[in-house]
Amino acid sequence: MRETLVALVGSPNSGKTTLYNWLTGSRFKTVNYPGATVDYSIGRTHERYGESIQIMDTPGTYSLDPKSPDERVTNEAIFNHRLHGASSVVVAVADATHLARQLLVTRQLIEAGFPVVLAVTMSDLLTERHETLDVDALSNELGIPVVLINGRLGGGVDKLVEAIRTQIASSASRPRAAKIEAWTDDKVEATLAVNSAIVARALLPILHQKPRKLSTARERTRRIDRVLLHPAWGLLIFIALMTLLFSSIFWAAAPAMDAVDKGFSWFADYVRNLNPDNLFIEFLSNGVIASMGAVLVFVPQIFILFLGIILLEDSGYLARSATLIDKPLSKLGMGGRSFVPILSGYACAVPAMMAARTINSKRERWLTLFILPLMSCSARLPVYALLLAFLFHGKPAWYAGLALAGIYLLSLVSGGIAALIAGRFLKIEDRSFFMMELPVYRRPKGSLVLRQALTRTSAYLKRAGLPIFTFALIVWVATTFPNAHEKDDTVRLSSSYAAQAGHVIQPVFEPMGGDWRTGVGLMSAFAARETFVSSLAVVFQVATDNEATLKETLMQKMQSAKAPNGYPLFTLSSVIGLIVFFMIALQCLSTVSIAAREGGGWKFALMQLAVFNVVAYALSVGLVQGLRAMGIA
Amino acid sequence: MRVEKRAFFDHSPQRTYALELIMTLISVTTLASIDLDQPALIRDLQGDPVVVSRLREIGFVRGEEVVARGRAPFGEPILVELRGAMIALRKGEAACVKL
Numbered sequence: 001m002r003e004t005l006v007a008l009v010g011s012p013n014s015g016k017t018t019l020y021n022w023l024t025g026s027r028f029k030t031v032n033y034p035g036a037t038v039d040y041s042i043g044r045t046h047e048r049y050g051e052s053i054q055i056m057d058t059p060g061t062y063s064l065d066p067k068s069p070d071e072r073v074t075n076e077a078i079f080n081h082r083l084h085g086a087s088s089v090v091v092a093v094a095d096a097t098h099l100a101r102q103l104l105v106t107r108q109l110i111e112a113g114f115p116v117v118l119a120v121t122m123s124d125l126l127t128e129r130h131e132t133l134d135v136d137a138l139s140n141e142l143g144i145p146v147v148l149i150n151g152r153l154g155g156g157v158d159k160l161v162e163a164i165r166t167q168i169a170s171s172a173s174r175p176r177a178a179k180i181e182a183w184t185d186d187k188v189e190a191t192l193a194v195n196s197a198i199v200a201r202a203l204l205p206i207l208h209q210k211p212r213k214l215s216t217a218r219e220r221t222r223r224i225d226r227v228l229l230h231p232a233w234g235l236l237i238f239i240a241l242m243t244l245l246f247s248s249i250f251w252a253a254a255p256a257m258d259a260v261d262k263g264f265s266w267f268a269d270y271v272r273n274l275n276p277d278n279l280f281i282e283f284l285s286n287g288v289i290a291s292m293g294a295v296l297v298f299v300p301q302i303f304i305l306f307l308g309i310i311l312l313e314d315s316g317y318l319a320r321s322a323t324l325i326d327k328p329l330s331k332l333g334m335g336g337r338s339f340v341p342i343l344s345g346y347a348c349a350v351p352a353m354m355a356a357r358t359i360n361s362k363r364e365r366w367l368t369l370f371i372l373p374l375m376s377c378s379a380r381l382p383v384y385a386l387l388l389a390f391l392f393h394g395k396p397a398w399y400a401g402l403a404l405a406g407i408y409l410l411s412l413v414s415g416g417i418a419a420l421i422a423g424r425f426l427k428i429e430d431r432s433f434f435m436m437e438l439p440v441y442r443r444p445k446g447s448l449v450l451r452q453a454l455t456r457t458s459a460y461l462k463r464a465g466l467p468i469f470t471f472a473l474i475v476w477v478a479t480t481f482p483n484a485h486e487k488d489d490t491v492r493l494s495s496s497y498a499a500q501a502g503h504v505i506q507p508v509f510e511p512m513g514g515d516w517r518t519g520v521g522l523m524s525a526f527a528a529r530e531t532f533v534s535s536l537a538v539v540f541q542v543a544t545d546n547e548a549t550l551k552e553t554l555m556q557k558m559q560s561a562k563a564p565n566g567y568p569l570f571t572l573s574s575v576i577g578l579i580v581f582f583m584i585a586l587q588c589l590s591t592v593s594i595a596a597r598e599g600g601g602w603k604f605a606l607m608q609l610a611v612f613n614v615v616a617y618a619l620s621v622g623l624v625q626g627l628r629a630m631g632i633a
Numbered sequence: 634m635r636v637e638k639r640a641f642f643d644h645s646p647q648r649t650y651a652l653e654l655i656m657t658l659i660s661v662t663t664l665a666s667i668d669l670d671q672p673a674l675i676r677d678l679q680g681d682p683v684v685v686s687r688l689r690e691i692g693f694v695r696g697e698e699v700v701a702r703g704r705a706p707f708g709e710p711i712l713v714e715l716r717g718a719m720i721a722l723r724k725g726e727a728a729c730v731k732l
Contacts, residue, residue: 192689
């Protein structure tokens with residue numbers, strides 16, 4: 001027999017995900033941006049609520065008549081889930097302060113035949129306005145159990161679980177729910193009118209209490225929005241906030257990065273000195289520890305980026321950013337709902353592509369999915385950091401910082417250009433509309449934000465960790481054998497399997513100013529971009545110096561590296577060529593597979609893969625050759 | 634001068650559409666054209682069926698009071714207050730809401 005499944009369904013920003021986190025005890029997913037949940041997630045109720053029940057969180061939806069892909073996810077998940085079929089019980093979630101409007105979907109769920117429990121959230125905002133909800137009256141009018149929830153403190157969740165149990169017990173005797181016809185306009189209008197009347201009767205003022213607080217959340221929000229959505233100030237503050245977010249990736253992370261770098265250098269040295277002649281020890285220090293270190297150095301930066309995005313989400317500013325940027329993005333064929341995917345694209349293209357499900361227009365969604373791989377994702381950060389450190393060696397740190405900021409900005413520009421060009425050829429036409437509810441501002445909870453940022457960072461590490469380790473192993477074996485016992489490192493390397501294979505592919509990378517070693521690095525970058533750095537670290541055997549840190553050693557080795565023709569391998573032109581290549585090339589296989597899923601098939605994904613890699617290679621070769629023709633090595 | 638005249642009366646589909654849109658905006662007050670901070674009652678919803686249906690589901694129904702509270706930079710989207718909620722709409726969507 002199928003296990004019972006209880007679905008949470010409600011309008012965007014109704015407090016569904018907060019409730020889900022209370023129910024399951026995994027309290028690190030609250031989001032204050034409409035449409036932040038783009039996929040359903042299934043969990044189990046926490047043991048403090050007794051015998052566990054399977055709970056499903058779904059993307060927010062205004063009705064059971066879906067108008068964007070994320071709403072379609074909700075519809076499919078509750079009516080015919082792949083494993084569980086139709087949900088046994090549905091918890092309709094509605095915000096107490098917008099109850100009349102959000103009850104529409106509750107009504108539709110009842111009509112579809114689900115046993116429904118209504119969970120009214122944000123009771124704290126109601127109390128603040130000196131109002132209370134007559135739960136029994138509402139329950140009588142609607143004919144379903146109603147529970148009041150305080151999302152901030154978790155009050156009422158135990159009552160909700162009880163109500164769910166009662167509904168599950170009664171659901172066995174009822175026929176399963178089935179999809180309903182889309183409601184007619186008149187029906188929607190009439191229902192809204194009835195709902196308004198019901199809610200008006202159920203909402204009661206609290207009398208004889210201490211005077212009302214000076215300002216409610218709604219009034220505060222209005223005042224803040226006067227500034228943050230102001231035609232001039234709003235835009236300035238938006239630009240300032242984005243600049244702050246991206247520049248803090250550089251300056252705020254520097255001390256932590258330094259510590260990680262030093263720590264790993266020391267560790268690699270320590271391990272190597274245990275037995276310098278042992279091959280396995282050498283593999284551990286030169287292969288594993290050095291390449292892990294070369295990538296882990298960038299974790300502080302990635303953490304700060306996630307932290308910034310989460311703060312924007314939780315405070316409620318993200319919905320405002322989407323509104324502010326809607327007009328400029330619509331000039332490029334996209335819209336305000338493309339903003340969150342694009343911003344997430346600076347962390348990772350995979351969740352970014354999933355976030356694009358909230359875009360209702362097929363055309364805007366296609367263009368957004370198409371340009372997302374151009375956004376400078378966190379996996380590119382280690383690569384740029386290394387190449388820029390090389391370019392600006394011995395110069396003040398802000399040189400590289402400024403150049404990196406330039407790269408981030410350029411990736412946005414290239415995305416815009418790509419959207420304009422692709423828009424000319426794209427045949428898909430679809431209506432485009434933008435409607436977004438702006439939630440009240442809420443102070444993000446420090447501990448929740450930190451926990452969330454840590455979760456996302458560790459998810460990133462888990463994803464990146466295995467390819468890095470695997471490729472470090474492959475590259476180390478390939479650069480060490482067959483002459484593993486050769487004492488002279490240069491001879492050992494130049495006679496290795498990697499060198500032999502590299503000479504075959506070398507002609508491809510020569511026009512870019514590279515040789516087989518850059519080739520090995522670039523090939524391994526297709527597993528995950530950051531493995532470029534760790535592969536170079538193995539190829540150049542960086543853990544052989546006692547004094548300097550890993551990055552410093554790799555830098556020295558890169559400076560002295562010579563191409564087969566005797567010229568330096570890493571020059572101004574070849575490094576710029578590499579940067580341009582990394583900016584445009586789509587080298588991430590996880591992105592390709594998610595693009596196939598989200599973009600409607602492998603045709604889209606393979607086209608994207610081909611276009612970006614061909615363009616990246618052509619631009620890079622053109623740039624290197626052009627610079628060399630002008631006399632810049 | 635003749636050339637200019639001909640250009641003005643050129644009946645390309647875009648021009649016809651644009652003229653129609655302008656005429657509609659002038660003759661009927663919509664949420665896209667009302668002054669800020671002036672409460673108004675919704676008289677009707679007209680336009681693309683999907684857009685209208687979504688507007689209705691969000692709560693834009695006949696008889697409801699709406700107030701345009703501001704505009705984002707570049708003139709769009711418009712910020713509309715509806716039952717205490719703030720909703721951002723592009724001009725196109727706001728023009729579907731007749732007052």
